[in-house]
Structure formats: C-alpha cells, structure tokens
Amino acid sequence: MPDEQNLTVFVIDDDDDIRSSLSRALGIRGYLVETFSSARQFLDEYDKNKLGCVILDYGMPDMNGLELQQHMKQQAIDLPIIFITGHGGIPESVRAIKEGAVDFLEKPFRQKTLVNCIETAFGTLLEVQQLQQSYRQLQNNFDRLTNREKEVAQFIVLNPSSTSSKDIGRHLEISPRTVDHHRARVLEKMGMTSVTELVDQCVKAGLFL
Incomplete structure (x- = not known):
C-alpha cells in the first residue's frame, strides 16, 4: 500500500501561469507534482500506476472539469479531485461534491487552504487503499x-x-x-x-x- 511520500499531485489547468505557480509552490512543500494543460492531455498521459489527487480547473475549454470527472469514473481512475475555478457557481460546486470531489475552491484561494484539501484527499485515498487491501485479503482467505x-x-x-x-x-x-x-x-x-x-x-x- 502506498504512503504519502509516494503520492502525486496532478495539476490540470489550461492557464500556464497557474500551472507553473502551483507546481512551484507545492514542490517547495515537498509534494510530487505533475502538470497537464488540458483534460485530454491528462487522459492520454496519466499513468494508472501512480496514485495521488487531482487539482482540476473547472472552466477549461474543450472538456471542462465536470466532464473530466465523468471520464475518470468511466476509465476507473480513482483519484480524489479538488476543483479550482475563477467563475464557478453554487450549482456547479454542489454537483462536483455530489460526484465525489474533495472540495471546490474559488480563485484566488489561500495556499494553506489548498494544502489542507490535498492532505484530506491523500488521507481519503489511503483509507480506500487500505480497505481494498483488506477486502482482497478477505477474498484470498475465502478462496x-x-x-x-x-x-x-x-x-x-x-x-x-x-x-x-x-x-x-x-x-x-x-x-x-x-x-x-x-x-x-x-x-x-x-x-x-x-x-x-x-x-x-x-x-x-x-x-x-
């Protein structure tokens, strides 16, 4: 089972400056970070052997954050999602949370707030991994x-x-x-x-x- 040191923060945002600033700020805090400029790039390049969480811009062109969230479910990419947006509304945030997002942050947000969300996402992921491992062991014992x-x-x-x-x-x-x-x-x-x-x-x- 992975520990937090092996988890990656996947930043998906079409804004070059935001991707760069988030990557730099989170890297300084010791996080492993990978960045993607579009939802399609993430789907094409994501390595399913890597676990972590996704920081996802809601309002990207071509495929927005909610659409990517659905594609991730369809492709069994079980990563917790933290939405960020500069123009999201209550209906969008409610829908995102109902679909399993960790949080929905409006820009600008405090770095500490984002870090807290990341830690919550990592904690949730590790709990799920532990449960899945326990269930696999249970099935093995039953066999x-x-x-x-x-x-x-x-x-x-x-x-x-x-x-x-x-x-x-x-x-x-x-x-x-x-x-x-x-x-x-x-x-x-x-x-x-x-x-x-x-x-x-x-x-x-x-x-x-």
Missing part, C-alpha cells in the same frame, strides 16, 4: 476454504439470525458436530475470532452479496 467450508460460511453470512449448529446442519444436511468443526476451520482460515466478526467483514466487503 482457501474447502467447498463445504464455503457453504458453511455463506450460510452464516446470509442468515445471521440462524447461525446455530442445528440450523446450519439442517440446511446442509450434516450433523451439528460436523458444523462445529467446519465453522471453527472457517474462522481460523478467515482470520476471524467470532461469527459476528465474520458476518460484519463479509458484508462490508460484499462477499456473497
């Missing part, structure tokens, strides 16, 4: 289960109010003692300490749903 253990686990998760050995055994046509054995193995292989934890983690990860 290690035997077919019968998977059946037991699935029944428990989909029927959280009927997790007694008798209920599970009746459904799977096996003895309660056999259920106890499989349930213990499921918890061990999945790295869980209780049935409640198993249900909670699988539901959050969308396993079986």
Whole structure:
C-alpha cells in the first residue's frame, strides 16, 4: 500500500501561469507534482500506476472539469479531485461534491487552504487503499476454504439470525458436530475470532452479496 511520500499531485489547468505557480509552490512543500494543460492531455498521459489527487480547473475549454470527472469514473481512475475555478457557481460546486470531489475552491484561494484539501484527499485515498487491501485479503482467505467450508460460511453470512449448529446442519444436511468443526476451520482460515466478526467483514466487503 502506498504512503504519502509516494503520492502525486496532478495539476490540470489550461492557464500556464497557474500551472507553473502551483507546481512551484507545492514542490517547495515537498509534494510530487505533475502538470497537464488540458483534460485530454491528462487522459492520454496519466499513468494508472501512480496514485495521488487531482487539482482540476473547472472552466477549461474543450472538456471542462465536470466532464473530466465523468471520464475518470468511466476509465476507473480513482483519484480524489479538488476543483479550482475563477467563475464557478453554487450549482456547479454542489454537483462536483455530489460526484465525489474533495472540495471546490474559488480563485484566488489561500495556499494553506489548498494544502489542507490535498492532505484530506491523500488521507481519503489511503483509507480506500487500505480497505481494498483488506477486502482482497478477505477474498484470498475465502478462496482457501474447502467447498463445504464455503457453504458453511455463506450460510452464516446470509442468515445471521440462524447461525446455530442445528440450523446450519439442517440446511446442509450434516450433523451439528460436523458444523462445529467446519465453522471453527472457517474462522481460523478467515482470520476471524467470532461469527459476528465474520458476518460484519463479509458484508462490508460484499462477499456473497
């Protein structure tokens, strides 16, 4: 999982002076910065192996910020976006935030305000990465289960109010003692300490749903 030192700030603005000033100011603060003069250039040149956040001018020609935001979603570019604009209104900012933007800043803005937004974006990104890593590990653990253990686990998760050995055994046509054995193995292989934890983690990860 990446840490903040490996994250990049992607600045997308058609104004040469703004790109240059933001790149210089953020670079002095220790951020890795890449700049793009248009939304199209970003889509063409962005390396999906690089993570970070996007500082995006709302009012660019050809493809504006909101349109790029939609293209990024369609192409699974999951980077937090900070919109900046010199002439944005409330409807635009509301729509951008609803679509997942971190913030919508009107020019001129204080450098400290932008830095706070970047740190918020990085924090959000790292949390998402950590969750995704946890879910991948959960799936890997599930794949290690035997077919019968998977059946037991699935029944428990989909029927959280009927997790007694008798209920599970009746459904799977096996003895309660056999259920106890499989349930213990499921918890061990999945790295869980209780049935409640198993249900909670699988539901959050969308396993079986």
